[in-house]
Amino acid sequence: LAKTTQPISMDSYEGQEVNITCSHNNIATNDYITWYQQFPSQGPRFIIQGYKTKVTNEVASLFIPADRKSSTLSLPRVSLSDTAVYYCLVGIRDDKIIFGKGTRLHILP
């Protein structure tokens, strides 16, 4: 199964750049890496997806090294509203989808 490992929690301050790294050592050749954000009492929300190198959209950047065994979600200039749980997801194995435990990001004023 495509297992992922992320830090359990992180703290940062408003205005800082936050980087959350996810390890996925057994990523398969055709797997894409997807990140989701979840607020309390809501379903997860898609943030960004990538295959290799760097992907950027209006809310985040995703950095993927050449070996693709990890990925880093970068949130520029975070605000209090970025406090949430962030999940990385890699592929489907044996018709099952494994979300990791996620990273609980806490932004301080």
Next chain:
Amino acid sequence: GAGVSQSPSNKVTEKGKDVELRCDPISGHTALYWYRQSLGQGLEFLIYFQGNSAPDKSGLPSDRFSAERTGGSVSTLTIQRTQQEDSAVYLCASSLVVWGKEGNQPQHFGDGTRLSIL
């Protein structure tokens, strides 16, 4: 456009009763997924459908759980003879397809059904 809709948003029932949870995916999305999330925990995958077909039902926690999808749209997750450990938020998601030319497709989630078993 409308997102993924789940009903009811909250359900409280007595132990031993049957419950049925409903998911309306985004129009045109052929893939549909069910997850369970216990308080403060991550997402536990239950099952996915591509069209009306579920390739693997082994993610369902027990034989009291069943899921179906008809007409390639609405799905229902049924829990028979509910137990207290079934209390959780049940999340549904949909995507255009499960696997496209860009690999695993991004999923769009509903806000879940919060199930409480007394």
